[in-house]
Amino acid sequence: xxxxPSVARKxxxxxxxxxxxxQDVLLSIRSDFAFDTEVSGRHPFVDTIVGISLSNEENKGxxxxxxxxxxxxxxxxxxxxxxxxxxxxxxxxxxxKIGHNLKYxxxxxxxxxxxxxxxxxxxxxxSYLLNPNKPSHSxxxxxxxxxxxRKRTFQEVLGKRASFAEVSIEEATAYAAxxxxxxxxxxxxxxxxxxxxGMEKLYLDIEMPLIRVLMxxxxxxxxxxxxxxxDMSKELARELDAIQRRIYFLAGEEFNINxxxxxxxxxxxxxxxxxxxxxxxxxxxxxxxxxxxxxxxxLPKEILDYRSLSKLKSTYTDVLPxxxxxxxxxxxxxxxxTVTATGRLSSSDxxxxxxxxxxxxxxxxxxxxxxxxGSVLISADYSQIELRILACLSNDQxxxxxxxxxxxxxxxxxxxxxxxxxxxxxxxxxxxxxxVNFGVIYGISPFGLSExxxxxxxxxxxxxxxxxxxxxxxxTYIERALxxxxxRGYVTTLFGRKRPVPEITSSNANTRSLxxxxxxxxxIQGTAADIIKIAMIALWKSLREEKxxxxxxxxxxxxxxxxxxxxxxxxxxxxxxxxxxxAVDMAVPLQVxxxxxxxxxxxxx
DNA sequence: GCCGTCACG
DNA sequence: ACGTACGTGACGGCA
Numbered sequence: 001x002x003x004x005p006s007v008a009r010k011x012x013x014x015x016x017x018x019x020x021x022x023q024d025v026l027l028s029i030r031s032d033f034a035f036d037t038e039v040s041g042r043h044p045f046v047d048t049i050v051g052i053s054l055s056n057e058e059n060k061g062x063x064x065x066x067x068x069x070x071x072x073x074x075x076x077x078x079x080x081x082x083x084x085x086x087x088x089x090x091x092x093x094x095x096x097k098i099g100h101n102l103k104y105x106x107x108x109x110x111x112x113x114x115x116x117x118x119x120x121x122x123x124x125x126x127s128y129l130l131n132p133n134k135p136s137h138s139x140x141x142x143x144x145x146x147x148x149x150r151k152r153t154f155q156e157v158l159g160k161r162a163s164f165a166e167v168s169i170e171e172a173t174a175y176a177a178x179x180x181x182x183x184x185x186x187x188x189x190x191x192x193x194x195x196x197x198g199m200e201k202l203y204l205d206i207e208m209p210l211i212r213v214l215m216x217x218x219x220x221x222x223x224x225x226x227x228x229x230x231d232m233s234k235e236l237a238r239e240l241d242a243i244q245r246r247i248y249f250l251a252g253e254e255f256n257i258n259x260x261x262x263x264x265x266x267x268x269x270x271x272x273x274x275x276x277x278x279x280x281x282x283x284x285x286x287x288x289x290x291x292x293x294x295x296x297x298x299l300p301k302e303i304l305d306y307r308s309l310s311k312l313k314s315t316y317t318d319v320l321p322x323x324x325x326x327x328x329x330x331x332x333x334x335x336x337x338t339v340t341a342t343g344r345l346s347s348s349d350x351x352x353x354x355x356x357x358x359x360x361x362x363x364x365x366x367x368x369x370x371x372x373x374g375s376v377l378i379s380a381d382y383s384q385i386e387l388r389i390l391a392c393l394s395n396d397q398x399x400x401x402x403x404x405x406x407x408x409x410x411x412x413x414x415x416x417x418x419x420x421x422x423x424x425x426x427x428x429x430x431x432x433x434x435x436v437n438f439g440v441i442y443g444i445s446p447f448g449l450s451e452x453x454x455x456x457x458x459x460x461x462x463x464x465x466x467x468x469x470x471x472x473x474x475x476t477y478i479e480r481a482l483x484x485x486x487x488r489g490y491v492t493t494l495f496g497r498k499r500p501v502p503e504i505t506s507s508n509a510n511t512r513s514l515x516x517x518x519x520x521x522x523x524i525q526g527t528a529a530d531i532i533k534i535a536m537i538a539l540w541k542s543l544r545e546e547k548x549x550x551x552x553x554x555x556x557x558x559x560x561x562x563x564x565x566x567x568x569x570x571x572x573x574x575x576x577x578x579x580x581x582x583a584v585d586m587a588v589p590l591q592v593x594x595x596x597x598x599x600x601x602x603x604x605x
Numbered sequence: 606g607c608c609g610t611c612a613c614g
Numbered sequence: 615a616c617g618t619a620c621g622t623g624a625c626g627g628c629a
Binding site: 258260262277310311336339340349350353354443445447452513518520557 | 616618619624628
């Protein structure tokens with residue numbers, strides 16, 4: 001087993017302490033190189049770069065310190081001089097840039113005024129594509145997996161020090177230069193594997209270009225009306241207080257409503273209500289259970305109201321005003337490109353992909369997400385993208401016809417499973433059919449459908465049988481997905497993204513069933529993720545080429561939110577439609593619904 | 606730090 | 615006989 005990467009073994013690392021020696025290093029780097037920025041802390045908006053490491057094919061590792069604290073301050077290159085010299089490399093578009101989590105380093109450099117040009121090779125994203133099931137793609141973990149090398153963590157080097165600026169230059173060099181060297185070595189290895197796995201295009205044409213798009217989306221941020229959110233918090237507090245009093249009265253005692261344990265005692269012991277399903281730790285008090293209990297007592301309904309309002313207050317109206325960046329006056333999320341097993345993005349700190357929309361309070365919260373004065377918000381969402389992808393992947397004639405003729409797919413499904421003509425389909429039948437269509441995408445089972453619709457399992461089974469009778473293509477798709485997963489161990493999207501499904505060979509029947517559902521769902525969800533990523537890149541490029549000020553400010557899986565100056569807004573709609581609907585060539589047309597308004601609630605309308 | 610719960614697609 | 619809808623992230627409670 002290889003324990004030390006060739007870099008460390010061959011050359012050790014060098015600290016670059018003068019402008020002259022930096023020039024020598026820069027001249028020696030004539031092609032692709034890896035780099036890493038060392039930062040005082042861990043936040044791209046408040047922290048600053050204290051040093052930059054470089055590594056190239058000569059298997060050298062260099063560290064250029066410029067922000068370390070006393071007593072070493074005199075042993076460094078001035079930051080401006082260092083960055084200025086380095087710009088020769090960074091701004092050279094014909095030299096590719098290699099790194100681990102490049103979005104972070106590129107963002108740090110952008111804040112220092114540096115524009116990094118050239119092809120990107122991000123080893124974190126390479127690791128993610130090779131196995132999106134991994135819980136971590138940190139440089140530590142990836143180096144260990146692919147190079148069998150145990151690398152010190154940032155935390156270990158930091159120790160008790162408050163900032164990386166306090167770390168001695170000697171120690172910083174060993175750590176930082178190694179990071180760059182590891183990234184260089186990993187790139188050579190992982191990119192070969194990416195090619196072997198047939199994911200070169202996915203990597204180079206989708207994930208790498210997306211880095212720059214996400215940087216701009218994160219930097220743009222979303223304006224929120226903090227006064228309005230604050231007022232809503234006060235209003236919610238009064239509402240919650242009133243519900244709380246009714247709950248204590250109905251329960252005959254005071255208790256912590258937010259504690260599932262205490263609530264469970266009140267419901268199932270004090271009041272003697274009949275418990276439904278269980279959790280690992282006791283009886284469940286989740287929404288489905290409380291809805292059933294509401295038939296026999298007044299308390300569960302009050303708990304449901306309390307829970308939903310409490311959620312909105314604690315997660316959104318209380319918190320969002322404090323997340324406004326003082327410099328920009330806006331909220332900036334982080335988009336995570338290496339988290340989900342299917343290829344979707346995720347959003348965190350804060351999560352702007354789960355902002356409420358349902359109900360009166362959901363609408364009011366979205367009304368607090370607003371456009372800058374002189375601009376409008378545009379919401380553009382793919383209509384039924386997952387069903388369209390199912391149509392495409394399954395080649396099911398019925399589904400394809402439905403999307404080509406423009407008839408409502410849910411109504412069509414309803415007419416099939418209820419054996420009535422399209423004209424005879426009621427709202428109730430359509431609602432049921434919609435759930436069936438969703439169910440198919442999730443890897444339907446009679447039990448799951450019966451739970452979702454609150455109907456007997458036998459009825460659910462009839463609907464499912466009826467569905468597959470009319471959709472032989474979908475049946476075939478499912479069989480092929482299961483066969484792929486069992487034989488190859490993974491399933492793929494339309495663009496070659498892979499998801500290993502080890503669950504499918506589990507000896508545990510539940511886990512195995514889960515694996516089957518994953519095999520069915522992942523290609524659909526993952527292809528949708530591929531498509532919107534392609535659209536984001538195309539739209540971003542188009543906006544730049546036309547030198548427009550309109551910005552993409554959010555992605556929510558099948559929706560893009562843009563902020564557009566009012567004088568651009570008119571012509572922008574057609575550009576959005578063109579880039580999103582035309583992002584990929586598919587067996588069914590893609591349809592995008594576009595709305596606009598002063599706030600996100602209006603724009604979605 | 607895990608659990609249950611629930612916000613979104 | 616069993617018990618599951620797919621994918622996330624954040625919060626409060628509790629050990």
